[in-house]
Amino acid sequence: MDPKMDSGFLLPNETLEDSYNVLAPILPEEVIGIMDQLLCYEMAWHTGYPLSQTLFTSVYIDKLLWPEPKTVEEAQFYRGDLPAGRRPGVLLEVLRAYCLALVKCCDFVIAKITGRDYFEEEDFCTHTYNRVLFVQVPLDVFLRELDAAVERMEDTDLEMSSSLRKAIISRLDFRRDFLRALDLDCPLEHLSNYWPPILSNLTSIFTTQQLGKTVPGSFSTKIQRRLASTVPPRPIVELEFKDAFEKLKQLCIDCEEATRFTSLEPDPLEYQSFLLVFASRAPTPLPYSRSYLATLLFHPQILNATSSLPLTDVRTLVLPCSTILSPANWSFSPPRNPLLPKPPRLQLALLVDEFIERTGQPYLDFWTALGQNTCRLRRMLTHVIGGWDQLQTDASIVDADLMRVVTEMGMRDEVMDSPLTVWVYQKKLWMIEKCVLLGFEQDIYLPDEYGGMYHFLSLISGRRKVVLEAISAHFVTRARQLQHADQLPEAADVEDGAQHIASLISEADGVSSLGAALASFYTVLLYLKVLPRPARPFSSQELRFELRMKPFLALQPPEVPPFKDWLDKVQPYGPYELPSPSFLADVQNADSQLWSNMDANIKRAKEAFSAVMKIGATNAKCGGVKEAWARDVKGVLASCVALGIAVAGVRSRVARSGGGIKMEVEMGVQGLGIGIEIPLMGTAKRYAEGWVVAKVVKG
Amino acid sequence: MDNTEASVYLSQFIGKNLRIHTTDDRVFGGQMKCTDKDRNIILALTYEYRAPPADVIREAVEASGNPSVPVTWNSRYVGLVVVPGPHVKKIEFEDSGRSGVVL
Numbered sequence: 001m002d003p004k005m006d007s008g009f010l011l012p013n014e015t016l017e018d019s020y021n022v023l024a025p026i027l028p029e030e031v032i033g034i035m036d037q038l039l040c041y042e043m044a045w046h047t048g049y050p051l052s053q054t055l056f057t058s059v060y061i062d063k064l065l066w067p068e069p070k071t072v073e074e075a076q077f078y079r080g081d082l083p084a085g086r087r088p089g090v091l092l093e094v095l096r097a098y099c100l101a102l103v104k105c106c107d108f109v110i111a112k113i114t115g116r117d118y119f120e121e122e123d124f125c126t127h128t129y130n131r132v133l134f135v136q137v138p139l140d141v142f143l144r145e146l147d148a149a150v151e152r153m154e155d156t157d158l159e160m161s162s163s164l165r166k167a168i169i170s171r172l173d174f175r176r177d178f179l180r181a182l183d184l185d186c187p188l189e190h191l192s193n194y195w196p197p198i199l200s201n202l203t204s205i206f207t208t209q210q211l212g213k214t215v216p217g218s219f220s221t222k223i224q225r226r227l228a229s230t231v232p233p234r235p236i237v238e239l240e241f242k243d244a245f246e247k248l249k250q251l252c253i254d255c256e257e258a259t260r261f262t263s264l265e266p267d268p269l270e271y272q273s274f275l276l277v278f279a280s281r282a283p284t285p286l287p288y289s290r291s292y293l294a295t296l297l298f299h300p301q302i303l304n305a306t307s308s309l310p311l312t313d314v315r316t317l318v319l320p321c322s323t324i325l326s327p328a329n330w331s332f333s334p335p336r337n338p339l340l341p342k343p344p345r346l347q348l349a350l351l352v353d354e355f356i357e358r359t360g361q362p363y364l365d366f367w368t369a370l371g372q373n374t375c376r377l378r379r380m381l382t383h384v385i386g387g388w389d390q391l392q393t394d395a396s397i398v399d400a401d402l403m404r405v406v407t408e409m410g411m412r413d414e415v416m417d418s419p420l421t422v423w424v425y426q427k428k429l430w431m432i433e434k435c436v437l438l439g440f441e442q443d444i445y446l447p448d449e450y451g452g453m454y455h456f457l458s459l460i461s462g463r464r465k466v467v468l469e470a471i472s473a474h475f476v477t478r479a480r481q482l483q484h485a486d487q488l489p490e491a492a493d494v495e496d497g498a499q500h501i502a503s504l505i506s507e508a509d510g511v512s513s514l515g516a517a518l519a520s521f522y523t524v525l526l527y528l529k530v531l532p533r534p535a536r537p538f539s540s541q542e543l544r545f546e547l548r549m550k551p552f553l554a555l556q557p558p559e560v561p562p563f564k565d566w567l568d569k570v571q572p573y574g575p576y577e578l579p580s581p582s583f584l585a586d587v588q589n590a591d592s593q594l595w596s597n598m599d600a601n602i603k604r605a606k607e608a609f610s611a612v613m614k615i616g617a618t619n620a621k622c623g624g625v626k627e628a629w630a631r632d633v634k635g636v637l638a639s640c641v642a643l644g645i646a647v648a649g650v651r652s653r654v655a656r657s658g659g660g661i662k663m664e665v666e667m668g669v670q671g672l673g674i675g676i677e678i679p680l681m682g683t684a685k686r687y688a689e690g691w692v693v694a695k696v697v698k699g
Numbered sequence: 700m701d702n703t704e705a706s707v708y709l710s711q712f713i714g715k716n717l718r719i720h721t722t723d724d725r726v727f728g729g730q731m732k733c734t735d736k737d738r739n740i741i742l743a744l745t746y747e748y749r750a751p752p753a754d755v756i757r758e759a760v761e762a763s764g765n766p767s768v769p770v771t772w773n774s775r776y777v778g779l780v781v782v783p784g785p786h787v788k789k790i791e792f793e794d795s796g797r798s799g800v801v802l
Contacts, residue, residue, distance in 0.1 A: 001723065001783070001786060007777070008725060008747050008749070008775075009723075010723070015752050016749060016752075017773070225775065229775055229776055229778060230777065230778060
């Protein structure tokens with residue numbers, strides 16, 4: 001018989017069941033030990049392990065949940081009646097209350113996570129192995145049990161040292177607060193009150209942890225035989241208390257941060273920046289925290305705000321104070337006679353409605369992706385971009401109709417060309433940029449690909465900048481028109497809105513310039529043969545290019561440059577092994593176009609990001625995450641400075657080396673004294689995670 | 700019994716409930732799905748039964764004073780399983796009318 005194939009296989013003298021007696025009296029130290037152990041397993045579950053290898057290994061929890069109790073009263077460590085003398089003591093009753101509340105916590109967590117988009121067994125395991133985690137029992141029952149337990153502990157007849165008593169009570173208090181915070185029906189307005197008390201209670205649990213005494217016998221892998229019959233028991237997941245405690249703290253802090261979402265300006269762009277900042281929090285928020293935020297985002301109170309989110313988005317970006325979006329349009333009724341033409345304003349309303357409805361799914365997909373962790377966000381974005389590409393085609397059809405109606409109404413000059421298409425296109429380009437930047441953030445690309453990918457990034461953001469400039473021009477015209485028409489408040493609104501566009505333009509300009517500078521910097525490094533280049537006997541540059549561009553190849557209009565053009569840009573001097581002689585001349589001449597272009601781009605990027613900083617968080621629609629936003633912009637500025645230093649370092653070394661460079665370039669000999677250090681992800685050595693700036697060191 | 704006869708004989712048990720005793724003293728009760736020349740048997744919707752450990756039985760006997768006191772066997776659902784031929788000790792056919800027929 002094979003123990004790996006047969007879950008019922010027992011070694012000689014091994015028993016199927018455990019002999020641990022759950023009714024045996026326990027010491028207060030042991031109660032603390034068990035509670036803390038349970039907390040460790042709870043957090044291990046939160047990080048993605050199944051219940052069977054974590055909480056469900058507890059004999060106490062098993063006895064509570066199986067055989068399935070019909071009522072909470074029945075959920076005891078025993079079933080049926082016991083003679084009065086054998087009933088569990090006070091401490092066991094306290095432990096029972098704690099376990100019941102813990103189980104209900106799990107129930108809440110599962111409900112919250114399964115209520116939103118998550119990936120079973122990748123993010124989280126929701127399997128409960130046919131155990132019902134008191135789904136039907138309301139919260140207050142558990143609160144009552146906990147309160148009763150606290151009362152029992154406070155009873156002076158109970159002999160126990162006061163530190164132990166306090167330690168147990170603080171654990172019960174924590175469980176009560178935690179359970180309350182996890183409740184699914186917390187009203188939005190009071191959300192922020194739930195997390196701070198937990199955080200304040202946590203320290204006392206941490207400091208009293210050493211009072212506890214572990215009871216290894218009360219946890220067993222054997223229970224798994226009854227949970228999942230087809231797999232033999234797997235080892236218990238051991239998470240150290242210190243680490244579990246950190247996870248718990250992080251969970252509470254992240255959730256507290258998420259509650260700030262409810263106080264944001266009701267603006268989709270603010271939501272977007274909040275979600276992005278939340279996803280890139282370090283360490284990465286646990287699945288529960290992400291679901292918590294996503295639940296807030298998709299809360300009916302937020303989603304069904306007065307005007308629809310995509311509509312607000314469109315208005316902010318392309319149709320400021322426009323007749324097309326005037327609320328009055330929606331008050332017209334169609335003519336009684338269906339043969340008569342509809343009033344033009346009603347036609348506008350219908351067209352906008354049609355477009356907004358069409359936007360719904362891609363828009364929702366985009367938000368869903370934003371609610372994931374950054375790794376999945378990057379992968380999901382590649383699909384979302386496809387959806388938006390389709391949307392762009394449809395938008396152009398609606399745009400044509402809109403233009404026709406607007407021309408009929410004689411206000412063609414009040415509306416920019418194809419506003420909806422422009423809106424979709426701008427968003428799509430932003431997503432492509434984000435996708436590439438996230439790739440850098442997550443070390444998807446190898447150092448010898450940096451040049452090519454930064455070049456692509458620079459290309460895309462350059463395109464976005466052109467689109468944004470057209471929008472900006474429209475804002476200027478529109479403001480002037482409104483001023484002429486003496487609609488001064490509206491004109492002021494448009495001018496305010498133009499600030500946001502200005503911020504976007506500067507940002508796109510900065511990304512494009514810094515991308516271009518980095519691309520040529522890494523290209524030079526490749527020619528100098530100081531970047532590691534792995535041997536790739538079975539691939540070609542063209543295939544690798546195709547692979548990296550795969551998510552963007554099908555887009556219309558095409559965003560990916562033809563391979564030949566791209567190659568000309570990343571290999572301007574021919575193959576890296578054998579550069580043309582002009583490379584030597586250029587690289588050794590500190591005043592050559594090669595270096596001056598790089599410097600100019602860095603300077604331009606610095607100016608652009610400084611401008612973004614100056615225009616401010618509120619205008620960047622990042623008002624809700626001001627601090628994180630400022631940190632990010634400063635990080636990018638620091639990256640510009642670091643790149644300037646790195647470029648100067650390489651240039652001066654190459655200039656100093658004189659003839660040695662010829663050897664280096666032509667034969668690949670290392671001897672110039674240029675060494676390169678690539679800061680890896682997560683080492684906190686990058687100023688901004690998406691901008692990898694190599695450091696020049698003595699080689 | 701020639702090949703055809705044997706096949707006909709075995710085919711009548713397909714879809715019927717069998718109880719298989721194994722060398723480690725477990726009993727598997729489930730619906731027979733198929734078998735092969737090595738006596739490997741596939742059972743569906745199977746429950747695994749196991750006698751309680753010796754000391755539990757001893758305790759029960761001591762507590763009641765009756766040497767043939769009934770004890771409940773542990774059972775658990777294991778679903779679709781293959782019982783390897785070499786480990787099969789005894790096969791019983793559960794007929795709805797009678798309590799069990801040893802094959």
